[in-house]
Amino acid sequence: MSQVLAFPVRDTMSRYRLESVRRMAARAGADVHKVAGEFIAAGCSKAAQNDLAERYRRHTLTSPGGDVA
Numbered sequence: 001m002s003q004v005l006a007f008p009v010r011d012t013m014s015r016y017r018l019e020s021v022r023r024m025a026a027r028a029g030a031d032v033h034k035v036a037g038e039f040i041a042a043g044c045s046k047a048a049q050n051d052l053a054e055r056y057r058r059h060t061l062t063s064p065g066g067d068v069a
Helices: 012-028 032-041 046-062
Strands: none
Touching (some): 012 032, 012 046, 032 046
């Protein structure tokens, strides 16, 4: 017997935030699936999006060869 799991992204804003987080992770060179999973686990909230964006912004600025421009 198979089980159907509900996907937590149900509204337009959550879907937009998830895509934004995926793009941000790709730009930072992070594992997109892992970052998206973290975001979904955090409930797809604006606060979670901001936290992830800040973490990867700092990572990009402090990594060797990071583009600061």
